Amino acid sequence: MSTKWNITLVVYRQKGGAAPYYDEFKMEVNPDEYVLDAVERVWAFHDRSLCFAHACHHSTCGACGMRVNGVEKLTCITLIREVTSDGGTMKVEPLRNFPVISDLSVDMGSLFTRMDQIGHRSVLPVSEEPAGEKSPVLPQAQEEEYTRLSDCIECGMCISACPVATTTADYLGPAVLAGAYQHGVNGDMSLISMVDNADGVWRCHHAFECNEVCPSFVDPGTKIMDLRKAVIRERFRGLFGSR
Amino acid sequence: MIETKSSPKPNEGMWLWLIKMVSGLLIILFLLIHFIINHMTGSAGGGQLSFREILQMYTSPAYILLEALFLVTVISHGLIGLRAVILDLNPARKVMKVIDPVLLILGIGSVIYGIWLLYAVASLAA
């Protein structure tokens, strides 16, 4: 027999240019289901006009990022029991710092464009982005042959959580800077110029919220720090003429 | 090339940031010395120094040099930091064209004022 919890789902709604408001839905849920399941059930049985983004339902596509009780979560892998309790409330809102298209769905075009511009690779050799303890151990000799999907699934949650991204859309943001680091800046002066300016790698104020909310082990904050070191190294090398 | 409004010059952020880091580190050192000398040895109570005690310290050129260096590092670190907070508000490029010289003048002016003050008080001591 599966447990049933009675919860109140509070959903952010916004259509067109109208003022946002919240809808409440009292629901019976299995706490071992995911937040996305609850949202989908609202759409299926209560309100067909609810708009939200979702695709793979297994943390690969990065579409279903939302704020649950104020914290960025990938809703397809967030258990209901993690975010509320029997008789409790679950508040679902769109990601911050992206313009709202409708209800829970936001426009992440700026993120995708920038990821392209800095050359983030979504498929790359295992040797360049080792999966660490998360994957089975590969025989050393064969590592060159294996490719894998990049850790970053471009879900935008890091940008939603970043305090700097709240006040300026020009800041490249954690995902883009981590993507630039993944691409590698060695000797790539045009990529270095893209990240080495006040709206790039120097805009970060080390709140490390990006690391906290990343669902995919990217640790963008750490990568921004590494990118800084790489940029400094490249700039000093340029200064002392070894290129 | 990614278009950014407020700071199109590459390589500008790095030097200011490095100065902020280095000056920050130096401030910790200078501040420790400045605070101990100026606020932990006074007779006037509550860490305050009397006029005579202050003039006494100004007879030492090492002290004057220390205070001057401390002033330069603190002004640099503080105003670069203030600029960073302003940049977070994403001002238009033409706004920064005004703010940058204002901060520069404020900084240089403060250092000039401070050095003048050091000499003025030192000459009182002489």
Added chain:
Amino acid sequence: MSVDTNKPTSSNWWKWFDFRARDVGTWAFILNRLSALGLVLYLFLHLIALGQLVQGPQAWENFLNFAKNPIIMIGELLVIIGGIYHGLNGIRIGFATFGRSTPQQKQAFYAVIVVTIIASAVFAYRLFT
């Protein structure tokens, strides 16, 4: 197609200081920014106040007495607390940038807070007794 609400804008500046649903790193950022702004203000006040030295010993005595006002002394204590926190957090940020960032940066923040509280207590005692 998309609306303007939820977009990054400078009028969101108060959200820098919104610590709800946020983690330790945000608290560090908030305290760092608040102490930074307070210290910059204090810096200029301090420089102006020191101008009293060239007005002679009497002017200086007047200023010292003015500074014994409890409100001023509380302000000075806040400057000391802010300065200690800002310096220690700055060291933490230096380590985070040039060394290992996570997860040690969280423990380092707790250490910074503990030292700040202890040092603040010491200076509060010295100032007010």
